[in-house]
Amino acid sequence: KACARVPPSRRVRTSSRCLDVMPAWVIDKYGSNDVLRFTRNASFPSITYPNEVVVKVFAAGLNPLDVSMRGGYGAATLSMKRDPLSITVSGGEFPLILGRDVSGVIMECGLEVKYFQERDEVWAAIPPWKQGSLAEFVVLSANEISWKPKSLSHTEAAAIPYVATTAWSALVNTGGLRKENCGNKRILILGGSGGVGTFAIQLLKAWGAHVTVTCSQNAEQFVRGLGADHAVDYTDGPVEVSLSALEKFDLILDNVGGDTERWALGLLKPWSGSKYVTLVTPFMQNTDRLGVADGMMQTAATVASKALKHLLKGVHYRWGFFAPSGPALDEVRDLVEKGQIRAVVEETFSFSQVPQAFEKLEKGHARGKTVVQVS
Numbered sequence: 001k002a003c004a005r006v007p008p009s010r011r012v013r014t015s016s017r018c019l020d021v022m023p024a025w026v027i028d029k030y031g032s033n034d035v036l037r038f039t040r041n042a043s044f045p046s047i048t049y050p051n052e053v054v055v056k057v058f059a060a061g062l063n064p065l066d067v068s069m070r071g072g073y074g075a076a077t078l079s080m081k082r083d084p085l086s087i088t089v090s091g092g093e094f095p096l097i098l099g100r101d102v103s104g105v106i107m108e109c110g111l112e113v114k115y116f117q118e119r120d121e122v123w124a125a126i127p128p129w130k131q132g133s134l135a136e137f138v139v140l141s142a143n144e145i146s147w148k149p150k151s152l153s154h155t156e157a158a159a160i161p162y163v164a165t166t167a168w169s170a171l172v173n174t175g176g177l178r179k180e181n182c183g184n185k186r187i188l189i190l191g192g193s194g195g196v197g198t199f200a201i202q203l204l205k206a207w208g209a210h211v212t213v214t215c216s217q218n219a220e221q222f223v224r225g226l227g228a229d230h231a232v233d234y235t236d237g238p239v240e241v242s243l244s245a246l247e248k249f250d251l252i253l254d255n256v257g258g259d260t261e262r263w264a265l266g267l268l269k270p271w272s273g274s275k276y277v278t279l280v281t282p283f284m285q286n287t288d289r290l291g292v293a294d295g296m297m298q299t300a301a302t303v304a305s306k307a308l309k310h311l312l313k314g315v316h317y318r319w320g321f322f323a324p325s326g327p328a329l330d331e332v333r334d335l336v337e338k339g340q341i342r343a344v345v346e347e348t349f350s351f352s353q354v355p356q357a358f359e360k361l362e363k364g365h366a367r368g369k370t371v372v373q374v375s
């Protein structure tokens with residue numbers, strides 16, 4: 001019966017049964033770019049829970065996480081999330097499909113899906129424990145999807161969801177910011193020219209905050225064009241010296257990590273509820289290195305001791321994480337439709353050029369997003 005759903009050209013008949021298949025880029029082991037493999041015979045994703053939908057992928061956005069996951073980053077944590085009882089043997093995640101952003105059209109809805117229907121155009125950020133969007137079809141929960149902004153093409157729409165839901169989670173859920181309380185706030189974004197930074201600048205400006213960003217000298221015009229009030233070149237001497245000459249900040253979003261947290265918290269207004277939120281955390285490395293249980297304990301101990309140390313100095317220290325959210329994307333869609341947020345697509349690739357898209361991503365120095373046109 002399942003075979004009736006896909007065109008006959010996509011059916012593969014084995015000796016005993018009929019399988020639904022689709023084109024996809026998969027990896028069968030972790031490694032460098034040569035592990036990426038194109039196949040016409042990837043398993044067609046099926047609805048397992050009644051709140052799920054099958055989306056036909058038109059465009060897939062890539063993120064630094066895709067390069068990291070190709071190399072095995074997060075394998076222990078994500079395997080546990082995929083298979084909490086560890087029933088499957090090691091390597092059960094393969095063939096793995098990468099790609100965390102999708103813009104496409106709903107092909108099929110589970111029985112309990114209420115707000116969406118077949119042929120709706122949707123966008124979504126796909127949780128890293130699910131099969132990704134470098135494929136003709138992907139399955140998502142209804143609470144992870146949102147109607148795509150009509151004003152954006154699928155290619156543009158695929159540039160937004162993962163960075164938007166990450167920035168939303170860090171700024172709103174962790175940082176406590178929202179439209180109503182941003183007007184008088186000074187925000188510093190460390191690393192303003194990449195995917196998360198270019199989205200965060202626009203969101204915060206739409207909400208009326210004063211936004212300072214750090215970036216390379218050659219990205220200053222670019223970030224100002226997105227609305228940044230002030231850009232500080234981090235390549236021109238110690239950036240913390242230039243930043244400490246400025247008025248102190250209410251919130252810092254750190255997209256850079258490394259040694260930034262040694263000095264960044266000193267740039268916050270003390271004893272005023274100010275927060276430092278970093279997206280660059282050792283959480284996955286800890287669980288990959290120590291195993292899930294010990295890694296989580298190590299993580300909790302690290303974050304608690306850092307939070308306490310900084311609390312005694314009157315500032316809040318937090319870790320931010322991506323969180324899939326259809327409702328957050330609904331709010332982002334309204335800002336896009338009002339012209340307050342635009343997609344920042346740096347480069348697009350065809351579906352046959354996925355390895356080249358990964359090579360581009362790996363070179364770093366992003367100025368917005370890399371998008372693959374799937375169909």
Ligand code: NDP
Pocket residue numbers: 063064065163166190191192193194195196197214215216234255256257278279280281320321322364365366367368
């Ligand atoms: P991108 O690769 O898109 O952008 C990074 C940007 O930072 C580039 O524009 C780069 O340009 C710039 N940059 C590099 N070094 C510095 C520096 N020292 N100071 C200022 N800018 C710098 O990454 P994303 O925006 O997608 O992600 C940012 C970080 O957040 C990544 O480390 C990512 O892994 C992490 N992240 C974490 C998530 C979580 O759940 N915790 C979710 C999403 C992202 P140039 O080198 O030319 O200056």
